[in-house]
Amino acid sequence: MADAKREIERKYESDDGGLPDLTGVGPVASVLDRGLVELDATYYDTTDERLAAASLTLRRRTGGSDAGWHLKFPVAPGVRDEIRAPLGDTVPEQIAALVRSRVRDRALVPLVRLRSARDVRHLLDARGTLLAEASVDTVTAERLTGPGGTARWTEIEVELADDGDPALLDRLEKRLRAAGVRPSAAPSKLARALAETAPDRTGRPAAPAAPETAGDHVLAYLRAQRDALVALDPAVRRGIPDSVHRMRVATRRARSTLRTFTGVLDRAVTGPVGAELKWLAGELGTERDQEVLADRLTTALDALPPALVAGPVPERLTAWAEARRGAHAHLTGVLDSRRYLALLDALDALLDDPPLRRAAGRKPKKTLAKAVRKDERKLTALMEHALALPPGQERDRALHEARKKAKRTRYAAEAATEALGAPARALTKAMKGLTTLLGDHQDSVMARRVLRELAAVAHAAGESAFTYGLLYGGQESHAARLEAELPGRWKEAGTALSG
Incomplete structure (x- = not known):
């Protein structure tokens, strides 16, 4: 059975790839090192990338605490609703139904594989309550269809804990910017992977011209x-x-x-x-x-x-x-x-x-x-x-x-x-x-x-x-x-x- 989760996160880039000390930012009293997690995700879409065009992501991921099928809908900048279903070999019907209006009779095929080595840190308040999770992800992307290639990059991700205060993200961003960390130019790992592994790398089609007639x-x-x-x-x-x-x-x-x-x-x-x-x-x-x-x-x-x-x-x-x-x-x-x-x-x-x-x-x-x-x-x-x-x-x-x-x-x-x-x-x-x-x-x-x-x-x-x-x-x-x-x-x- 699929369930839903509101995900509020921000992505960043850094020339040195490091994460500055975030202790003392707002209510963050301590930072707990949770170690390295290996994640392996295959992203599915139609061959003409209908889901990606609508900023939707559908993946099958192993590793970490939430292995399974994940479908993400954009809600606002940095905010997405994630629909989850148990791990299986094929796209679960309850998730396939949610993309049917876009996919129609097109097949959902493996499009990109992303393997990430995630160095995780938990940001805790004085009582030990989780406020947010910060991670440094070393990502390797491989396009699985057509003549596309591979790409590799490092990014920083900060995700708010369930029922957390979004204002904390603003405070954390201020500290990150002061340390030379900048917001990511890509809205998601998939968007960056598609852009950097595309054969022609021409990007998305231009927006329609202003109406005249x-x-x-x-x-x-x-x-x-x-x-x-x-x-x-x-x-x-x-x-x-x-x-x-x-x-x-x-x-x-x-x-x-x-x-x-x-x-x-x-x-x-x-x-x-x-x-x-x-x-x-x-x-x-x-x-x-x-x-x-x-x-x-x-x-x-x-x-x-x-x-x-x-x-x-x-x-x-x-x-x-x-x-x-x-x-x-x-x-x-x-x-x-x-x-x-x-x-x-x-x-x-x-x-x-x-x-x-x-x-x-x-x-x-x-x-x-x-x-x-x-x-x-x-x-x-x-x-x-x-x-x-x-x-x-x-x-x-x-x-x-x-x-x-x-x-x-x-x-x-x-x-x-x-x-x-x-x-x-x-x-x-x-x-x-x-x-x-x-x-x-x-x-x-x-x-x-x-x-x-x-x-x-x-x-x-x-x-x-x-x-x-x-x-x-x-x-x-x-x-x-x-x-x-x-x-x-x-x-x-x-x-x-x-x-």
Whole structure:
């Protein structure tokens, strides 16, 4: 079974390769020599180095106290999440799944072998508690594929102990710099090994040029959403909070881009991709919507005085939420499906060979503004229709449709922000506020639906439905307050639109 560990470390280089005395730096009271450890790690990747391009490292390592398979995800500079699995001859399935969105149908092959002689020292406080580990690594790198060669270097590594204070690393760095030690130019051993053993040593491809045409802007935004989908895939599998929501938003943004900018991208070609994005957003929405509703109802119930909770309402609500926890297993199955991986391939193909129309080559300001204004006009019609309806189910449905259009307008403005500047930023902000209010309203609609169902089940079991009715009334009153606020909020948004 794989487990996870947050790794906070810094790497350094020194001309003499030595480690200065770190005793007395902050709370470091003593430095304990732990001796020499021999480490042997084989790094795996696709032959076109897809993992390395995303700063991911996958290795099989022997030696030391943590032999096994390790997969590292970048979190921030010097911070990585390390997923570990027991040692075996092949990549464990639980780790292979976490890189599937990048690897697809490519094989993971041994790419580089790193052998390190690690001279380890433990930095301890006055009570003997481990604060950090400092080591001097003598590394030998060997490229295992192609005509690459070997490389050898020495580096210093300082890793914070579990639950350690990151401020200690700043203090240690100050001492190291004073001794002539400098931060490493490479973010990881693997990155340095790949650079120094590559046959041509040309490094990574240059970053894409700044967008100039309307097509450039649209494709840059679409590419960002594709990248977000791929990057969030492992977080969703791991159950990282908010990852499902963020992946769903990226899916919707990508689909909205294809639907809004039809003057730039040929919808006859992008239509099937848009349909698959709609499917994925629906699958992602199942778990996310249930999480939101469960939190909403639990919060409302907790706010009630105990005297108003009649019957086993908390237990029924918990059972309802637990019965839907299987949504995550279903979602993992979706991410493993051929259909999902084919969608990622289709997005790659679309970006590699985009079906550009004539307007794609024009200056962006006029072309993108025209597309955004078209979405604005449709939203205006939907809002006017919804606000003219009396409160009830028909208005609820109309407001839900307006909410979806407001999101699309927001995403269109986001895609055009670099070209249109302040007006697009103002529109994005206005649409975010409007969609938040409309989303709150829709959540109240869905919460009332669940409460009706739970009340019916409770009544059939001979229990009191009083509390469900009380909660229902609270959600209904909240929705009414939101609807009363809508005209003013829409007026504010309209100012941004006209501006």
